[in-house]
Amino acid sequence: MIDLTSLTIKEAVDLLSTKQVKAQELTRTFLERATKLNKKLNCFITISQNVALAQAKKVDGLISDNQKLGPLAGIPLALKDLFSTAGIKTTAGSEVLENYVPVYDATVVSKLKVANAIFIGKTNLDAWGHGGSGENSDFGPTKNPYDLTRVPGGSSSGSAAAVAANLCLTATATDTGGSTRQPASFCNLVGLKPTYGRVSRYGVIAMASSLDTIGHITKTVYDSALILNITAGQDPFDATTSPKSKEFYTKEIASGVKSLKIGIPQEYFAHLDIDIKKLIMEAVKKLESQGAQVFDVSLPHTEYGVATYYIIQPSEVSSNLARYDGIRYSFGRDKFGAEAKRRIILGTFALSAGYYDAYYLKAMKVRRLIREDFTRVFKNVDVLICPVSPTPPFKLGEKINDPLSMYLSDIYTVNVNLAGVPSLNVPCGFVDNPSTGSGQGLPVGMQIIGPDFSEKLLYQVGYAYEQETKWYQKKPNL
């Protein structure tokens, strides 16, 4: 008997198309597991049972009639609760939208529907995307399946935990300052932050408009490429999407890394946790043994990333959250949580008369310098490899009372968002768990960063490393 919950998307697609399993059977298995484990993990805000079963029934009908199937036909997936889903409650993880049911689908949601995917439910998150641990949710924190006393990362906390715990085969996510890469790295998963403008943001509740990207989390690199095949592309409803045609990301994914030039940005390794550094350098060595060349490079403005990010992002947040006035669809503004309120005040300050030049405008200038760092470095190397988080997954409650300390953990991720370039997190091993509790190690990830629209290359590098190491086979003990 196949353990249906231990599949990758690729494997599930094979099973469904060769009729070894029915979509309704697969869906029911995942729904049952999701419902059972949600009490422990708190991954889902909404489990959309009826929708999922109806979708699965339709897919089975298409298969038995030998009709054309979408590339994700019958695949159970979850959607971060920032994605507008018509008829399914969408809360942004906040009491402000506790009862909000959208009347339209986000573009990415429509694309996944057309691909015949199955919507298992809406995942938990730091409210409005504000956070790196999942603890800022108004619906309780999500737990890390590899250690229930620790955070799964955030803000896409529920998405990462759901995929890691096999409650679905993939989950959508967003990445504004690391919110896809960091939880993926905390949960031994692959997480893509695409190039800004590669995937449509229409219908996804906005956090910071010039930084938000639409990503997704999977177990393997191939699965991630499969999803990007569907989500990428220009959208007339999102004026910031690129007219550059999307690529076939799964094709030639096994090309290997011969003569690939890898840059190691020294600023990302200067104060890094020794165990994390060791794992990443081992990974780099592995790629070298496969034919890649490694160079030391510099991104001199790295240290200014967090300061720049925490001016631009709250400024845009303060404007994007202004529409929640309680009149047309939400509860009142008193229902905002502490972190949202903090960012609104901070952003209002940075844009206000007399301070705009010193804060917002200044940050937009430094942002140019940060982007130029990346443009310059990619003249000499093809990709960069570096850490995602300065620490392994930390304990629930450890950082919640110190906002600044939480912000500083974003040091390795925010510069990528400021520059707009794509980055792929791949698992690169486990460190010892200091608490003896679960006996399992704690996952560590590394990010592979490339120039604009280089997702195909990132997948090739990630795939080459993954096939030699197969960290995804190490499941959490649940």
Added chain:
Amino acid sequence: MIKVKVKSQSEKSKSVRIDIDHLAKLANLPLTAQEKKTFEKQLADVLSYISKLNELDTTRVEPIGHITGLENVTRDDETAPSLTRDKVLSSTSRKYNGFFQVKAIFEEQ
């Protein structure tokens, strides 16, 4: 009102005033007295850290334009069906005769 020490290029300390009452009003955000106190301290720490950017001389740097480099993105003047009124009003209970309803707003004395 609190003062925040800001690191300037010459390393001299400059004070920045945050008027949290004013900001809360601008942002239409109701804050309790306790929240005001807590946020003042936390934001002071954040702003102090942010003043780090003053270490950089950006007098000859242009602010970054649109990150995509795209220009002139527009659509043609075509219409498409609007939402039905039922859908428009579906997410609120404060409605009347097809309108959204709020407390009376007075504009004249």
Added chain:
Amino acid sequence: MKYQPVIGLEVHIELATKSKMFCACSTDYFGREPNTHTCPICLGLPGAMPNPNLKAIEYAQLFGIALNCQSQLNTKFDRKNYFYPDLVKGFQISQYDLPFSQNGYLVTKVGRKDKKIRIRRAHLEEDTGKLTHATVDGKRVTLIDFNRSGVPLLEIVTEPDMSSAQEAKSYAQKLQQIARYLKISDADMEKGSMRIEPNVSLRRVSGVRGRASSLPGYKVELKNINSFRFAEKAIVYEIKRQTEILDRGEIPAQETRGYNEVKGITVSQRSKEEAHDYRYFPEPDIPPFAFDKSYIGRLKDKIPELPDEKFTRFKKQFGLSDYDTEILTRDRQLADFFEESTKAGRVEKMSPKQIANYVINKKPDIQEILPATLVKTIAGLTTPIQTDEAKLEAAVKEIVNENTNAVKDYKDGKVSALMFLVGQVMRQLEGKADPNLVKLKLAEKLK
């Protein structure tokens, strides 16, 4: 006079595009059921994003050119952040420091003199929803209709160059005329597609020769003005009110006042705190715009003959009085109709003055009657002419082949092009045809 009025005008014009500024909802909302012309974008639903209407941008640029402004080659939209129940996103997408047009002027006749009024800027923004006040279940409430939310608005701001209510009214009327000539708006104050907000202050005029001192240190904005007549009345009242305050040795408060039509006075509106801090920043969801000079040049070519030019040409060409010429050129449709009529009139050896007299005094319905038919009516011919079908067919064929531009214009929706073609066929047939039949035949051939 001790004081000289210093008056500026802020005018909002609703552009006559088919769809809204940032979404595809129809702009045909006037008189419709509330909240039936909205979508996620103009309703400000979570996740919705704007996409700019190219036609609205062109209309805005055309208007700027017609007002002799500099067209901004590199521009963008900005967010203007403030809270009000009629503003769905909690910010309005507008333009801050790089409006589409700047530093222009308009010349209008006030009495016998020409008055030049400088235009500081003209920019594009989106309209808000509409608030109405009502009593429901005994409670006073405010009701909101978002049909108007997102309609494209052009905001035109003048320098404070006007010094009388009459000048302000004349400016507004001229602006309306130009907007209608360009066909970018019906600029109707009753329908709300044109809104006027004068700002009024007084400055002391000192010395024997009545030299004006520096600009006054205050400004009063007037709102709720629904016609040119009320604009004039409101300004006159306001000048009087401010004069009385200054005479007392006080300074009028800097505030917004609403015009009360019933009482004919202005009333202070509940002052909205201190000056607004709109926290403008560039709209991140809309990439910026870059136009080159040749594009602006092509737009310039699209500008039709404007009222002043037409007036000058008509005077030269038809030799009518200023008074008659002004009436005939007031409205572009009437001017075109009159001009076509004079062409038809030449066949009948009728003078422009004869046609002008008839048109001005009898006020025929120019929507219903053709210029060629009008000429016949004037000439006293009441029996319909017998038309030679064969000759008609041949003439229609020839005229259509020869006038490819007019044919194209007609197919693009320009109704006046059909009138022109009718006129050409009539000339060809030396007037020996029923103009209505000619029109039918042409319309059929061009289907």
